[in-house]
Amino acid sequence: xxxxxxxxxxxxxxxxxxxxxxxxxxxxxxxxxxxxxxxxxxxxxxxxxxxxxxxxxxxxxxxxxxxxxxxxxxxxxxxxxxxxxxxxxxxxxxxxxxxxxxxxxxxxxxxxxxxxxxxxxxxxxxxxxxxxxxxxxxxxxxxxxxxxxxxxx
Numbered sequence: 001x002x003x004x005x006x007x008x009x010x011x012x013x014x015x016x017x018x019x020x021x022x023x024x025x026x027x028x029x030x031x032x033x034x035x036x037x038x039x040x041x042x043x044x045x046x047x048x049x050x051x052x053x054x055x056x057x058x059x060x061x062x063x064x065x066x067x068x069x070x071x072x073x074x075x076x077x078x079x080x081x082x083x084x085x086x087x088x089x090x091x092x093x094x095x096x097x098x099x100x101x102x103x104x105x106x107x108x109x110x111x112x113x114x115x116x117x118x119x120x121x122x123x124x125x126x127x128x129x130x131x132x133x134x135x136x137x138x139x140x141x142x143x144x145x146x147x148x149x150x151x152x153x
Contacts, residue, residue: 028112028113029113034099034115036142036146037115037142039141039142040138040141041061041119042061043141043145044134044137044138045060045062046060046062050090050091059089059090060090061089061092061095061096061098061099063095065086067102068084068086068089068098070102070123072084074101074105075101084097099119102118103115103118106123112135113135116134116138117131120134
């Protein structure tokens, strides 16, 4: 599987005919704590602005209505009475809950790469150039945030 993925990545990058300004690390990592990933997504997507709006994407994690609908479908299938509203996208806590719900359903292996692909490309989990850039951007932000937390202790 990794050989095929690596070959596809190389072909996609070669096909872009431009230099990608990031180093693509081919090794995936398993996430034990989603909070650093969520923090990086929030920084990248909205800079922490809970009122950020970009077309149909709203809130600190820039959630689309289709993700809210999918979360409600998951909750319904679990027999839960809880439902999210479109306004819940403006809540960092509710956005975090929706992220975790999607990860529980579609990323049971807790893969960092799959999480980034799900968040950037939706359930298609594609390897577009934008998705590859997003994965690398998340790594950069997470390293910087970890260094900042380290220096503040």
